[in-house]
Amino acid sequence: MIVIHHLEKSRSSRIIWALEELGLDYKIEFYKRSPTFVAPPELKKIHPLGKAPILTDDGVAYAESGAILEYLRLQYGHTQPKNIHQYNFWLHYAEGSLMPLFVFKLVLGLVTPKVPFLIRPVAQKITQGIEQSFIEPRLKDHIEYVEHFLGEHEYMADEFSFADIQMAFPLKVLSTRTQLDIPNILNYLKRLEERPAYRRAQRHDID
Numbered sequence: 001m002i003v004i005h006h007l008e009k010s011r012s013s014r015i016i017w018a019l020e021e022l023g024l025d026y027k028i029e030f031y032k033r034s035p036t037f038v039a040p041p042e043l044k045k046i047h048p049l050g051k052a053p054i055l056t057d058d059g060v061a062y063a064e065s066g067a068i069l070e071y072l073r074l075q076y077g078h079t080q081p082k083n084i085h086q087y088n089f090w091l092h093y094a095e096g097s098l099m100p101l102f103v104f105k106l107v108l109g110l111v112t113p114k115v116p117f118l119i120r121p122v123a124q125k126i127t128q129g130i131e132q133s134f135i136e137p138r139l140k141d142h143i144e145y146v147e148h149f150l151g152e153h154e155y156m157a158d159e160f161s162f163a164d165i166q167m168a169f170p171l172k173v174l175s176t177r178t179q180l181d182i183p184n185i186l187n188y189l190k191r192l193e194e195r196p197a198y199r200r201a202q203r204h205d206i207d
Contacts, residue, residue, distance in 0.1 A: 001025070001026070001027055002019065002024060002025070002026040002027070002055065002056070002057045003026065003027045003028070003029055003055070003056045003057075004016055004019065004026055004027075004028050004029070004053065004054075004055050005029045005031065005043060005046050005052060005053070005054040005055070005056070006028050006029065006030055006031065006052065006053070007031045007033065007039050007043070007051075007052035007053075008030065008031070008032055008033055009033065010039075010052045010053070011052070011053060011065055011169050012052035012053030012054075012065075013169075013201065014053070014065050014069070014165050014166065014168070014169060015053045015055055015065065015068050015069070015072075016028070016201045017165050017168075017197060017198055017201040018068075018069055018072055018162055018165050019072070019201075020197035020198075020200045020201045021162075021165070021195075021197040022072060022076050022077065024072075024076060031043060031052070039051050039052060046061055047061045047063045049063060051063070053065055053068060055068045055071070055072075057071075057075075064095075065094075065095060065166060066091050066092060066094075066095060066166060069091065069162040069165065069166060070091070070162075072162070073162055081157040081159070081161040081162075081163070082157055082158045082159045082161075083157040083158045084157070086156060086157045086158065086163070087156065087157035087161050087162075087163045088163075089163075090156040090157065090163040090164075090166065090167055091162065091163045091166050093167075094163075094166040094167045094169070094170055095166070097142065098142055098146075098167075098170045099169070099170045099173075101135055101138060101139050101142065102170060102173050102174075104135055105135050105139075143174065143180065143182065143185075146171070146185060147182050147184050147185055148184075150184035150185055150187075150188045151184045154188075154191070155188075155191075160195070164192060168189065168192050171185055171188070171189055172189060175189060
């Protein structure tokens with residue numbers, strides 16, 4: 001039996017979606033976040049890193065979204081992606097290039113409230129400087145790149161694939177930045193959210 005160890009409000013939602021796309025039987029083990037929003041220690045009993053997503057199949061634990069998606073595709077999928085080059089690129093781009101910028105921005109946002117009150121203005125100035133000089137210019141390049149690509153392609157690998165599942169999470173995060181003009185990305189997300197498997201996965205806290 002396939003078991004997905006699902007941490008609420010996490011990227012493990014992608015794996016549930018993939019399992020629904022494949023039509024596989026699976027079981028979900030739910031884990032609640034702590035008051036500080038970190039994963040519970042119980043996850044370390046499944047995998048030493050103790051972070052979601054984790055999938056177990058025949059007693060073997062698989063971690064990391066991209067690796068899990070590839071395992072499911074190779075083990076249970078029936079066809080190779082139409083454009084394997086683009087598939088491999090976007091599968092790794094999501095977590096290797098795009099998502100780290102959001103995580104870095106999130107971490108910087110936690111700095112100022114944590115420092116002593118008297119030095120908060122200094123901390124805020126430093127973090128804002130890093131955002132403006134490092135994060136935002138790079139994020140702008142990535143947004144333009146993805147927006148242009150989706151203006152010419154319906155899906156990441158010319159037809160729906162697990163690369164789309166992998167990319168959906170960071171692009172959904174991006175879509176919350178309401179000041180951005182990203183019509184191609186928003187239309188792409190709408191196409192993904194209309195998929196029956198995506199809607200079925202919604203029952204399991206896919207957001």
